[in-house]
Amino acid sequence: MITAAALAILAVVCGIGAWRFTHARWTYRAPHVAIVLWQALGVTWGLAGTGALLAYALEPYRQGVLHGLYSFICSAFDGGYDAPGPYDVPRILALITGLTALSVLVVVLLTAASQTLRARRRHRVLLALVSHDDPGVPGVRVLDHPGATAYCVPGLRSQVVVSAGTLKLLSPDELTAVLAHESAHVRERHDLVLLPFAALHRALPWSRLVRLIQSEVGLLVEMAADDAARRYCSPRRLATALLRFGTAGSVPAPQGTLGAAGTCDAVMARVQRLVTPLPDLPRRIRYAIVAFSVTLTSSAPLLWLLPFPH
Amino acid sequence: MKGLGELERSIMDIIWAQSSPVTAREVGRLIADRDLAPTTVMTVLDRLTRKGFLMRTRSGRAWRYEPAESRDAYVAELMLEALDMTGDRSAALTRFAQAVSGSEAEILLRALSELEDE
Numbered sequence: 001m002i003t004a005a006a007l008a009i010l011a012v013v014c015g016i017g018a019w020r021f022t023h024a025r026w027t028y029r030a031p032h033v034a035i036v037l038w039q040a041l042g043v044t045w046g047l048a049g050t051g052a053l054l055a056y057a058l059e060p061y062r063q064g065v066l067h068g069l070y071s072f073i074c075s076a077f078d079g080g081y082d083a084p085g086p087y088d089v090p091r092i093l094a095l096i097t098g099l100t101a102l103s104v105l106v107v108v109l110l111t112a113a114s115q116t117l118r119a120r121r122r123h124r125v126l127l128a129l130v131s132h133d134d135p136g137v138p139g140v141r142v143l144d145h146p147g148a149t150a151y152c153v154p155g156l157r158s159q160v161v162v163s164a165g166t167l168k169l170l171s172p173d174e175l176t177a178v179l180a181h182e183s184a185h186v187r188e189r190h191d192l193v194l195l196p197f198a199a200l201h202r203a204l205p206w207s208r209l210v211r212l213i214q215s216e217v218g219l220l221v222e223m224a225a226d227d228a229a230r231r232y233c234s235p236r237r238l239a240t241a242l243l244r245f246g247t248a249g250s251v252p253a254p255q256g257t258l259g260a261a262g263t264c265d266a267v268m269a270r271v272q273r274l275v276t277p278l279p280d281l282p283r284r285i286r287y288a289i290v291a292f293s294v295t296l297t298s299s300a301p302l303l304w305l306l307p308f309p310h
Numbered sequence: 311m312k313g314l315g316e317l318e319r320s321i322m323d324i325i326w327a328q329s330s331p332v333t334a335r336e337v338g339r340l341i342a343d344r345d346l347a348p349t350t351v352m353t354v355l356d357r358l359t360r361k362g363f364l365m366r367t368r369s370g371r372a373w374r375y376e377p378a379e380s381r382d383a384y385v386a387e388l389m390l391e392a393l394d395m396t397g398d399r400s401a402a403l404t405r406f407a408q409a410v411s412g413s414e415a416e417i418l419l420r421a422l423s424e425l426e427d428e
Contacts, residue, residue: 267418
């Protein structure tokens, strides 16, 4: 019972923590650290939430969640629920809910990953057919379109792509800044950071919290790339490039989807911290947050492994 | 000898530039690389057909090839995906920034002119 309670509390704390964390603004001063904390919260929330249900359901086995699950599967194959203790309705319900939630999480993650990979492969193939090299921007694929866009197709061999509209819109310094920003995405594999959060959003599309979290992590990833880029270019040029993109009105939207809500705030927040940077979070605090994230991430798996106290 | 991707691109460019379906022999004549073996051209045409970029119809003893979509249609598809406007199907690209609408654009424009004045 203690394990189930501990996992349930952990899940609730993660939920509340995530809610409060979406409003935190210190994250802008240390986006990399904040991303680590978001990942820790996500993993722990998933494992603790499902683990709490399973721990309660499998308590009669007195072996902990993981080993209890193994014993349950063995006995289910042998026929009959060979639990050493009494097996009642609430426990069976908890078992069904827990297993369903766990498999939904896993399946959604895998489906989202494979869909993304498929869409990316098609994008890459099309890109190879219709984009071209430009001597002005070596190593970058150019797309013949008047709209403004710059992005990277992540993968083992990531590609940075800009449109002809972008080359026209930006000054050479601004272009350098944008390309530095995109190479940071490539180097730090930000697509892998975003993938699980996008998958979670797909699993729970009605959840306002999950949507908020996804856009928050998206913004932090952009800020992390901004921070990496400013080491190689003028932050002011990066800021003007951002503003130019925001006002470019790139292409007519098919269903009026141009500019998701909050885009303006996100752009302004990034411009603000590029032009008048706040001091970095003190090293001591950054280390403390990373240490906390590591502890949090390891807590749920430990509770899964721990045999129930007698 | 150019890479296969390069070859596919130049062959697609040739076919896009034609107003009517072409045969492999005609593609071979139009291609810049004169040393290319006719079988190579045929292989690439076959690959592009299998990938769905070309459609072919029988004409006598040869196949005639035409593009499944215009070049602009593919560029537009990539742009929509790049701007995250395809709805559900997403390649999860990391994009630099997105454009905003009407009144919000004015806020950004003002910020831009302030930055440029300094």
